[in-house]
Amino acid sequence: MLARIKKFLGMEAKPAEEKEVPMEEKKVASNEEVEKVAEEKPKPRIGYIHLSGCTGDVMSLTENYDILAPLLTEMVDIVYGQTLVDRWDIPEMDIALVEGSVCLQDEHSLHELKEVREKAGLVVAYGSCAATGCFTRYSRGGQQAQPAHESFVPIADVVKVDLAIPGCPPSPEIIAKTVVAVLNGDMDYLQPMMDLVGYTEACGCDLQLKVVNQALCIACGTCAMACQTRALDMTNGRPELNEDRCVKCGICYTQCPRSWWPMERIKKDTGL
Amino acid sequence: MVLGTYKEALSARSTDKQIQKISQDGGIVSALLSFALDEKIIDGAVVSGPGKDMWKPEPMVAMSSDEILAAAGTKYTFSPNVFMLKQAARQYGLEKIGTVAIPCQTMGIRKMQSYPFGVRFVADKIALLLGIYCMENFPFASLQTFISEKMGVSPELVEKMDIGKGKFWIYTADDELSIPLKETHGYEQSGCKVCLDYVAELADLSTGSVGSPDGWSTVLTRTDAGENVFKLAVDAGLIETKPMADVKPGLGLLEKLAKDKKTKNQKTIDERIAMGLPVPYKASTEKEDPLANY
Ligand SMILES: Cc1cc2nc3c(=O)[nH]c(=O)nc-3n(C[C@H](O)[C@H](O)[C@H](O)COP(=O)(O)OP(=O)(O)OC[C@H]3O[C@@H](n4cnc5c(N)ncnc54)[C@H](O)[C@@H]3O)c2cc1C
Ligand code: SF4
Ligand code: SF4
Ligand code: SF4
Numbered sequence: 001m002l003a004r005i006k007k008f009l010g011m012e013a014k015p016a017e018e019k020e021v022p023m024e025e026k027k028v029a030s031n032e033e034v035e036k037v038a039e040e041k042p043k044p045r046i047g048y049i050h051l052s053g054c055t056g057d058v059m060s061l062t063e064n065y066d067i068l069a070p071l072l073t074e075m076v077d078i079v080y081g082q083t084l085v086d087r088w089d090i091p092e093m094d095i096a097l098v099e100g101s102v103c104l105q106d107e108h109s110l111h112e113l114k115e116v117r118e119k120a121g122l123v124v125a126y127g128s129c130a131a132t133g134c135f136t137r138y139s140r141g142g143q144q145a146q147p148a149h150e151s152f153v154p155i156a157d158v159v160k161v162d163l164a165i166p167g168c169p170p171s172p173e174i175i176a177k178t179v180v181a182v183l184n185g186d187m188d189y190l191q192p193m194m195d196l197v198g199y200t201e202a203c204g205c206d207l208q209l210k211v212v213n214q215a216l217c218i219a220c221g222t223c224a225m226a227c228q229t230r231a232l233d234m235t236n237g238r239p240e241l242n243e244d245r246c247v248k249c250g251i252c253y254t255q256c257p258r259s260w261w262p263m264e265r266i267k268k269d270t271g272l
Numbered sequence: 273m274v275l276g277t278y279k280e281a282l283s284a285r286s287t288d289k290q291i292q293k294i295s296q297d298g299g300i301v302s303a304l305l306s307f308a309l310d311e312k313i314i315d316g317a318v319v320s321g322p323g324k325d326m327w328k329p330e331p332m333v334a335m336s337s338d339e340i341l342a343a344a345g346t347k348y349t350f351s352p353n354v355f356m357l358k359q360a361a362r363q364y365g366l367e368k369i370g371t372v373a374i375p376c377q378t379m380g381i382r383k384m385q386s387y388p389f390g391v392r393f394v395a396d397k398i399a400l401l402l403g404i405y406c407m408e409n410f411p412f413a414s415l416q417t418f419i420s421e422k423m424g425v426s427p428e429l430v431e432k433m434d435i436g437k438g439k440f441w442i443y444t445a446d447d448e449l450s451i452p453l454k455e456t457h458g459y460e461q462s463g464c465k466v467c468l469d470y471v472a473e474l475a476d477l478s479t480g481s482v483g484s485p486d487g488w489s490t491v492l493t494r495t496d497a498g499e500n501v502f503k504l505a506v507d508a509g510l511i512e513t514k515p516m517a518d519v520k521p522g523l524g525l526l527e528k529l530a531k532d533k534k535t536k537n538q539k540t541i542d543e544r545i546a547m548g549l550p551v552p553y554k555a556s557t558e559k560e561d562p563l564a565n566y
Binding site: 060128165166167168169170171172173174177192210214215216217218219220221222224225226228234236237249251254255256257258259260261262263264265266267269270271272 | 276277331349350351352353354355356357358376377379380381382383384385386387388389390391392393394395396409411412413461462463464465466467473474494495549550551552553564565566
């Protein structure tokens with residue numbers, strides 16, 4: 001996987017020189033940074049594929065106002081995407097950002113996803129619907145136009161995925177950081193996103209099963225802070241899940257310091 | 273480095289008589305957060321405020337020095353401070369948040385800043401992260417057990433708790449009682465047994481009692497943000513300092529405790545890995561630096 005990504009980005013063995021952004025400096029990717037990256041690297045061709053999701057993910061992408069213009073015009077070539085590009089057939093591309101889960105009764109979506117897998121170097125499950133199924137897991141079908149549409153699964157259930165960026169939606173910051181990391185070939189930063197590809201059955205109860213029951217929880221409260229639907233409360237220092245509110249985005253577990261711990265990266269980021 | 277990366281180590285205390293009276297050690301946390309609020313370095317702070325039950329803290333967003341002071345003093349049980357950061361940013365609309373965190377909470381915050389997957393517009397609002405040293409933490413029921421069952425005192429009568437000189441202490445209006453830490457060890461939360469950070473290695477500034485005389489704190493300034501606020505508070509006369517070399521027991525003790533914690537807990541990590549249990553850290557055999565927090 002690592003080799004594949006590196007090959008795609010044409011950056012084998014080239015640990016692109018780091019331009020560290022100190023923590024105090026607020027913007028994760030400043031304009032100059034973006035421009036600098038843009039000058040140095042060839043433009044990757046990016047496609048945006050929209051399956052079953054609420055469009056929140058692309059909204060989050062566009063919230064990177066400060067870097068979006070240079071991103072779209074100087075850093076990448078958007079080659080495919082609803083409303084972004086006037087094109088019906090799927091072209092060859094370096095990176096496909098896939099938003100939304102895939103509906104197993106929707107032949108068109110299945111076909112599109114498979115074709116994207118063939119035409120794209122890297123397939124990114126972008127947002128929790130694509131990565132974990134998220135709230136679409138709960139769809140019961142019965143929609144007037146398509147009454148039979150009821151089984152929605154993360155795209156990794158159907159095709160091979162290279163990177164997962166969960167979030168409902170992913171924060172604008174993680175998107176900016178990921179784009180900069182991809183363009184720099186910063187594999188260390190991307191490693192957790194490669195590891196998260198396997199995390200498709202997410203639930204707030206992961207905290208109970210994989211952290212609390214494993215004697216790892218420390219009552220920090222990061223999970224409850226990160227939950228985007230307020231499905232988590234802290235009771236006697238332990239996360240308590242309100243299952244009715246959980247959309248299975250997986251963010252609580254992803255952000256917990258006891259699920260995975262990127263100390264070396266943090267040291268780089270903080271300069272400590 | 274057993275204490276993490278730091279710029280300077282000093283012994284220090286607040287010069288404010290009121291803070292000296294109510295704070296746990298040198299009052300560094302309360303003094304710095306109040307000062308940062310007054311100087312508009314932060315707009316508010318997430319602290320461990322008083323809760324419904326005596327000694328059971330609740331995280332709160334303090335918007336004034338009075339609220340910060342109301343949270344002074346150590347409560348030796350869980351206070352999920354990180355939980356409140358999002359409220360501080362959203363409900364309170366703070367642009368520059370200050371907070372106090374034990375080492376594991378510092379880890380949660382820093383991970384969220386480096387990888388803010390689902391956390392929108394909070395990472396960049398943490399303006400000041402003060403870390404406090406921590407050897408272990410106790411579930412609230414454990415505290416009740418030592419205090420009411422082992423020491424025979426009703427928790428409401430307790431005015432201060434402290435850990436020091438190998439003992440767990442409580443102070444009431446007219447009494448001072450202690451039990452050896454040997455007797456509290458079985459009551460810690462289990463998550464602490466794999467913790468590799470004693471001195472909040474990732475905070476902007478870390479402080480705790482160990483190394484300095486009673487009523488003083490040992491301060492490690494780490495980042496520019498931590499160093500700046502500390503220097504400004506010293507220049508403003510709110511904090512007095514002494515060189516670490518001039519105080520007893522000194523930095524050696526802090527280094528020893530930090531090292532002991534790492535060595536002991538790394539052993540637990542190795543045992544867990546051998547049993548096939550999950551743990552977010554590496555086995556000692558995979559590490560270059562056996563004392564590193566990864
Ligand atoms: C569980 C625990 C274990 C500790 N173990 C050690 C130790 O082994 N060695 C050592 O030197 N120091 C230890 N400390 C730190 C020490 O007790 C003091 O908190 C520290 O020296 C700061 O003192 P101060 O006078 O500067 O702070 P003060 O001005 O008294 O302010 C204390 C601050 O700590 C916050 N706080 C209180 N309780 C908690 C809590 N449970 N979780 C998070 N924040 C809290 C309050 O909100 C307040 O802002 C521990 C603290 C805790 C909470
Ligand atoms: S508890 Fe919240 S953060 Fe966790 S999976 Fe459910 S909705 Fe997502
Ligand atoms: S983030 Fe993890 S360690 Fe922290 S309270 Fe939640 S489950 Fe426990
Ligand atoms: S010992 Fe570590 S895990 Fe336990 S409360 Fe202290 S900092 Fe957190």
